[in-house]
Amino acid sequence: MKNIICIAIVFLFGISTVKAENPEWGATGHRTIGEIASTYIKGKTKRKIADLLDGQSLALVSTFGDDIKSDKRYREFYSWHYINMPFDVKYEDSEKNPSGDLVLGIEKCKSIILDKTTSKQDKAFYLKLLVHLIGDLHQPMHVGKKEDKGGNGFQVQWFGKGTNLHSVWDSKMIEHYNMTYTELAINMNELSKDEVLSFKKGSVIDWVNETQTYAIEVYNSAEVGENLRYEYMYLNFQTVRTQLQKGGIRLAKVLDDLFA
Template sequence: MKTYKLLPILLAFTFVLSSVNASNPEWGATGHRTIGKIAEGYLTSKAKRKVEELLNGKSLALVSTFGDDIKSDKRYKEFYTWHYINMPFDVKYEDSEKNKDGDLVSGINKCKEVLLDKNASKEDKAFYLKMLVHLMGDLHQPMHVGRSEDKGGNDIQVRWFNDGTNLHSVWDSKMIEHYNMTFTELADNTDKISKEQIKYLQKGSIADWANETQQLAIKVYGSAEVGEKLGYNYVYNNFELVRSQLQVGGIRLAEVLNTIFS
């Protein structure tokens, strides 16, 4: 087994920007809510007012699971492919063959387009705002930019302590559940970073961020072998990356919303 330790946030400065797939609940509810809660702390006053108006006072944390909540409703099946990206590891998003039904990057850009449309109804804007919050979380879960042949790690069977699961689920929720913090506790205990670091993290396009997440996915694939029993040591070696991605996802979600509502 290959292990790696990555310091939160510092990781963002050492990537080579360079994207892929997934399915199933992304980050789980706790992870998505953490990202929403973190984002709220970085919103401008104007963005906060617009968000509160569109969501009728609901928080970003509350609506962050909306994209998964609607999966059981066939009326929304057109949005299913928006949760992930399929492409080879040696290809950047901009050079990849695009899914005709849409993907994570095109889905986020569609949400932005509707929110910027002065003629869009409040109902439509609220829907796409909730989708945007969710998809920005997906964008920072490494296994949602994973390989198509194993469905973003869903087909890589491993053991989590004594229970059978898959690598995708370990990164969606198993490690977060094991850490046993609420989303508010996770959001309140992010690492302290400078204004310069925040500005650095907010640079780039949605495609750039997808390419960045792909580099993390490659590392995640190398962190475990099929059938391996994962436990305390795996959490020790990998949970800092989870925390980092939740923080980065929240900061970038806020940047997207601030730009839209500026």
């Protein structure tokens, strides 16, 4: 009987172990952010991006940062997708990852794109990576705890199936909502000009510190092993939508600043 129970537990939580190796907004989340950004960027920015990406959309290239994870040549970029820091410090006071983190990755991408000696091919590579990283910055669990790999080790259930808290915020709630990325982008909250400007305020570091406040709330939103269902979705999905919308608007700002 004990062996059967152990096998059941391994089966129940096996999915989350694999998922821990691939932390991300799900593809739909990243594409939503790219689609939203495309509606906010200036015409001049749009034309320059179209030239660099040979007409590919921001939504299409938004998953690039995760697409290349299976290629060993790009292992150096893996730590760029997240930041782990204690909840009682802000980014500027935290111990930095010697391999780099989200802030370093974003700034590196920007510097390469701005460098006049960089080839078009390299500019396109780092532009696609930048689009992805700005998206990651707005997923609360990408600014999570080091000890559980941003919630990847925080085991829960989602409608009775084993997973982890990171995965719930990456993709489970978005999948449950059952909209395409274009439908999500079109159906975001209507914002006034002042609200859009308020989202654009601040630096990348300010946005990281803001995302950390959401991460703290996420960790407090569930217990280890809890079966998260309709109530969790009801209480938390608006935060997901807000972060996707902020991510798109802020991505547009970063791109407008780059290509001004």
